[in-house]
Amino acid sequence: MLTTEFVTGAPSWIDLGSPEPGAAAAFYAAVFGWTYQSAGPDTGGYGMFQLDGKTVAGLGPLTEAGANSAWTVYFQTPDADATAKAAEQAGATIRTEPFDVMGAGRMANLTGPLGAQFALWQPGEFAGFEAAGTPGALVWVELHVSDPAAAAAFYRTVFDWRTADSGMPEMPYTILSTGEGDQQAAEFGGIAPLQEGETAHWLPYFAVEDVDDRVAAAIAASGTAVVPAMDIPTVGRFAILADPFGATFALLKPIPPA
Helix, strand or coil, X not given: CCCCCCCCCCEEEEEEEECCHHHXXXXXXXXXXXXXXXXXXXXXXXXXXXECCEEEEEEEECCCCXXXXXXXXXXXXXXXXXXXXXXXXCCCEEEEEEEEECCXXXXXXXXXXXXXXXXXXXXXXXXXXXXXXXXXXXXXXXXXXXXXXXXXXXXHHHHCCEEEECCCCCCCCEEEECCCCCCCCCEEEEEEECCCCCCCEEEEEEXXXXXXXXXXXXXXXXXXXXXXXXXXXXXXXXXXXXXXXXXXXXXXXXXXXX
């Protein structure tokens, strides 16, 4: 599962681009109890979401022409330049060439061959989020694409991820693991086929103690329930939401391990 002991290919950071960062901060405060802290005057309006003193995500204004509000998942790499080049050779598009983020690290923005956007993070002074898998923090990431097999092949080439069939009879689903350690212990996400009306994207899941209660809080704060709260056998209870500006994310209360 997701941890803060980041290895190559693991999700290590996540941030939200929003047309109205102040209003977005208020929304996520209502849903998760997050507080927002500016990263400073030289960061173009970027800042950090924190919970119980730990940084869990980032927030900033939209910076790319024509961009829509969305969450971006960053994957750990020891060399952003080399990984960006490998991804491009495997069919990705580099939207933003690797660049230094002051002393925090080095990053690049990419779009995978099937259209899902993601980012690379080469840590410097900043390793990534400080909590994972606990209520209010990232617990899972999920890729929605038209061709899951092709997507799995792409990411195996770029990050050396391992894949496994979930065995879910109701829907094909591929489990993703990093390339290090025990495969099941290294699971961090999955790949699902696109549903009607969707476009390719990475969907972040945040852990919560009560999915139904947090769905109600999101709706009260002008969010939308894209998929209402429901149980997934052997997984837990989940829901998919959209914030007031259209950025989608999911809630999950996992079934405790046996």
